[in-house]
Amino acid sequence: MYEIVKITHMSAVSLSVLLFLFRFILTLMKSDKLQQKWLKILPHIVDTVLIVAAITLCILIKQYPIVDAWVTEKLMALIMYVFMVALALKSQQTWLMRGVGLVGALSWVAYAGFVAVTKQPLIF
Template identity: 30%
Template sequence: MYLALKHTHVTAAVLSICFFIIRAWWSVSGSALLQKKFVRIAPHVIDTVLLACGLGMAGMLGAAAAAPWLYTKIVLLVAYIIVGTYAIKRGRTPQTRAIAAVIAVLIFMYIVGVALYRSPASWFI
């Protein structure tokens, strides 16, 4: 069961970042595609699956899940969400949205490193 959750989690993470990059590009370029119903709903579905699988795996790990790397992922996830809203919606200019998108992708990459190495140091170990 854990392996199925992990594979679903990783798949949702890949879909999430790919879709985020596409939406960020559309946001910066002012594309009307960003307003399509599917584009507004799909990220919530993907991210719900991503979070549910992550919580399921953390529950299966039990006390081991209370490791510093997991707390780091949670804090970085909140940062990613906040910066991501500036990349897609809240950024007032295309330049601001582009900078926020780059920062959000960097945060996401750091989260991936934390997950792979199970260390708050991420790629820097």
């Protein structure tokens, strides 16, 4: 069970980042494809799967945010990733702010991956 949930979680993270990058490129190109229904809905479905799998993993390994610092930092990284994605994709942003959002989002994902692998929090 654990392996299936872990693979689901990691796949959802990968798909979330790929969808973000795809939408980011379409945003830079000012493409009409951003208005397609599937492109508006799919990221929310993927992120929901990501969060449900993360909660399930916490239950399976009996480690929780606030109680375990590394899980808290992964949760914080997820929140910051979502914030940075919104910054990068927001329609009224300058090129500079979009770049900050892109680099920030990818940095927070990399940080979450580092914490997930090492189980060593760096901030708390």
